Amino acid sequence: MxxxxxxxxxxxxxxxxxxxxxxxxxxxxxxxxxxxxxxxxxxxxxxxxxxxxxPGLIDLHAHGAAGHGFDTPSRAGYESVLAAHAGFGVTAMQASLATAALGSLAETLAFGAALAAEPPGDGARLLGVHLEGPFLAPEQAGAHDPALLIPPSARAVEKLLAAGRPTMITLAPELPGGVEAVRAFAAAGTVVAIGHSQARGASFAEAVAAGVTHLTHLWSGQSSLTREGPWRVPGLLEESLASTGLTAEVIADGRHLPVELLRIAARCLGGRLCAVSDATPGAGLADGTPYRLGALECVVEDGVGMLPSAGCFAGSTTGLDRMVGHLHAAVGLPAHEAVATATSVPARVLGLRRQGTxxxxxxxxxxxxxxxxxxxxxxxxxxxxxxxxxxxxxxxx
Structure with missing residues (x-):
């Protein structure tokens, strides 16, 4: 050739x-x-x-696009999502699954893991499956159905690992069995992230020692500073910003986080900051368009996903290319640093040695x-x- x-x-x-x-x-x-x-x-x-x-953009956290979601184990649906994200400059991505019943998650995990083993088609490469749930804190459920959240029992962890090793899992390690789950997933080669969690202090440190290496979307689904009498107690947000060695995500769509918070994240994390789209089936669709995220009904509203029943964000509707542009133009990162948040940093998160640069x-x-x-x-x-x-x-x- x-x-x-x-x-x-x-x-x-x-x-x-x-x-x-x-x-x-x-x-x-x-x-x-x-x-x-x-x-x-x-x-x-x-x-x-x-x-x-x-380098082609690498999206670690995306649920869908163009009306299709990764929660449904359909080859045509997955290929539509991968093609849509290729239109954003994405060459590789994880399929993020929202919280669902354990059996359904295992079925979809097995499907996604098998598809990821195939050569890429006419869209982005599928790197594997990211489980965002069901081991999340009810207090930080966000756009996850609280009725489907469960603690990470040994049986539940074994069922998911037997279905097909996820490339990443987001969990709340402070839940009963949480630290043991961190150890089990990390031992299997899964990247373990803390997210949708109340972890702080000793529980945060114990989880990191057990194998946590990543933090899911700063300021979203994270506990923050509280007071106990005169004492100020850092939450997961402050633990994340003060951490050393961990990588952390931001959803830089200009909706989830104002510029000031993105600048704080960039100053605290530096070369460990990772941009993710958290794109939903609503990505690329017009305002007013309904879509499903896991078990919940959501809608595109003012350029972002919303969960009307809870009055909170339900993922983004923006591609990763626009987030890189926002980090450069609005937040002020030099172009090569903005690009790194969506290329070399996510490649490092997953240990991809031949991508990202x-x-x-x-x-x-x-x-x-x-x-x-x-x-x-x-x-x-x-x-x-x-x-x-x-x-x-x-x-x-």
């Missing part, structure tokens, strides 16, 4: 923007980052027209963006699965 080279792009590297180099793609891999004059003969040159060329030997999972980080093209394993402007046509010559 002759391959092709992307030239004329602003290549987003881990520590800077490179406006001089070409990226050579061959056999599904990034073969070289080199001067355009040093490209081998016979390689098609594709002019990126000054757009940002980034533009370097020789990595998978050719790439994306092209306009100045405001609107996705224009998405490349998965060297294949142009999204090409809104037709600029990648020469890749098929």
């Amino acid at each position: 002759k391959g092709y080279a992307l030239v004329g792009a602003r290549v987003v590297l881990e520590d800077r923007i490179d406006g001089e180099s070409a990226v050579l793609v061959r056999d599904g891999l990034i073969e070289a980052l080199t001067a355009p004059g040093d490209l081998p003969a016979g390689v098609a040159r594709i002019d990126a027209g000054g757009r940002y060329l980034t 533009i370097r020789p030997g990595n998978l050719a999972d790439l994306a092209l963006f306009d100045e405001d980080f609107t996705a224009r093209a998405t490349i998965v394993g060297g294949r142009w699965v999204v090409d809104k402007d037709g600029i990648g046509e020469r890749a098929h010559d």
Whole structure:
């Protein structure tokens, strides 16, 4: 295969923007980052027209898009969601499952794990399944049905692990059996995150010692500062911001968190901050459109998902590309740092060694963006699965 080279792009590297180099793609891999004059003969040159060329975005936390959700074990539905997120510049993602009955979760987990083992199709890669529940604190249920929340008994944990190892689980470790569940999932190779939780102090520290490495969506489903007499007691939020070594998510859709909180997160977490879409089946749909998230009826309202019965957010309706743009333009992160929150940081969370950065030997999972980080093209394993402007046509010559 002759391959092709992307030239004329602003290549987003881990520590800077490179406006001089070409990226050579061959056999599904990034073969070289080199001067355009040093490209081998016979390689098609594709002019990126000054757009940002980034590693493909990696979304760790998304429930659906375009009217379809990962909660339903349907190949057509999953493929529709993966294709919709590829339109946001996403080349790899986890299927996040909202709280449901244990048997239903096990069935969907088995389906998703099997599908993730297949080669990617015409959308983003499916990395595996993220269980957001059912082991969550009722006080922090958010858009999860409280009636379906259960403590993480050894039997429940074993049933889920037997169905198909989740790549990530969000749980509340302060629940009875919580720390034991952390140990069991971590031992199985699952990334364990604290979320929808009241964990603080000793319970937080014990969970981290047991294997927690990640924190699910800051300020959403997290307990915060309380007072016991004259004493101020940090909640999960403050424990998260003060943590060292843990990675943490933000939903940077301009709805869930104001700019000031995103700036606090960036200052506290630095290179450990991870942007996630938390996109629902409502992503890409018009205001007023209803959708289901797990067992609950939700609606798109003012550009965000809402749970009318509880008056709270129910996930986002925004793609990850717009969140990167918001972190850059509104929050003020340099472009390469904003991109890192959706590329190299989530790759590090899951231990993906050949994704998340533009370097020789990595998978050719790439994306092209306009100045405001609107996705224009998405490349998965060297294949142009999204090409809104037709600029990648020469890749098929």
